[in-house]
Amino acid sequence: MCYIARMREIRIHTQAPLELGAETVLAVSPSRHLIRVLRQGTGARVTLFNGDNREYLAEITQADPQATRLRVLEECAVNRESPLAVHLLAGISKGERMDFTVQKAVELGVASIRPVFCSATVVRLDADKAEKRRQHWQDIAIAACEQSGRNRVPMVLPALDFASALAQAECGLRLVLHGGACQGLRDLEHPRGTSVTLLIGPEGGLSAAEVQAAAAAGFTGIRLGPRILRTETAGMAALAAVQTLWGDW
Numbered sequence: 001m002c003y004i005a006r007m008r009e010i011r012i013h014t015q016a017p018l019e020l021g022a023e024t025v026l027a028v029s030p031s032r033h034l035i036r037v038l039r040q041g042t043g044a045r046v047t048l049f050n051g052d053n054r055e056y057l058a059e060i061t062q063a064d065p066q067a068t069r070l071r072v073l074e075e076c077a078v079n080r081e082s083p084l085a086v087h088l089l090a091g092i093s094k095g096e097r098m099d100f101t102v103q104k105a106v107e108l109g110v111a112s113i114r115p116v117f118c119s120a121t122v123v124r125l126d127a128d129k130a131e132k133r134r135q136h137w138q139d140i141a142i143a144a145c146e147q148s149g150r151n152r153v154p155m156v157l158p159a160l161d162f163a164s165a166l167a168q169a170e171c172g173l174r175l176v177l178h179g180g181a182c183q184g185l186r187d188l189e190h191p192r193g194t195s196v197t198l199l200i201g202p203e204g205g206l207s208a209a210e211v212q213a214a215a216a217a218g219f220t221g222i223r224l225g226p227r228i229l230r231t232e233t234a235g236m237a238a239l240a241a242v243q244t245l246w247g248d249w
Contacts, residue, residue, distance in 0.1 A: 091202030106144035120204030181221035
């Protein structure tokens with residue numbers, strides 16, 4: 001039985017399996033957010049999702065900020081995923097710019113995000129710091145799904161160097177954004193039944209050598225109009241454009 005979404009609906013992601021009529025317990029982080037930040041108590045109803053393309057209406061039975069317990073009342077199959085799988089290769093930018101890129105990419109329906117170390121990347125991370133940063137970005141992706149209504153959380157993949165990112169890029173239409181390209185998205189054929197991989201550079205953009213390497217790896221160069229866009233603007237503009245042309249906008 002499906003229910004109608006309510007105003008100011010609270011959506012919480014959980015990794016636990018969910019079943020109609022059964023109880024589930026939230027982990028510490030979502031429990032604390034639900035009880036202490038959102039100030040919800042016993043009897044309050046929230047929407048849960050765990051990535052199975054369903055939503056579950058649940059009622060809080062024990063308001064514990066360490067382990068909130070809820071009972072699943074209703075379930076509904078809801079698919080808000082774009083028919084076009086868009087994979088973002090994002091040159092790692094500094095601080096909040098990368099956070100912004102991850103957040104807005106998820107809201108715009110991206111299927112996965114791969115942070116990439118480019119020649120112009122200022123941020124340098126060892127293996128331990130890289131994993132902590134990846135988890136930070138994954139948490140941002142989860143929060144963006146909770147806000148935007150998505151029921152599948154896109155993976156933020158481990159960061160790679162530029163050459164490795166090209167080698168592991170998804171098959172399908174591959175696009176690299178750079179100002180020297182001679183064509184735009186409207187000049188391309190509709191990529192029916194396939195995926196799109198978008199490669200964007202960090203602050204400072206991609207070097208000429210990186211653009212050439214991308215072309216050798218099967219990436220088609222495209223430009224987004226006559227103006228120079230910041231990295232966080234370029235990625236979002238391109239994602240919005242491909243969703244309009246080939247996705248679900």
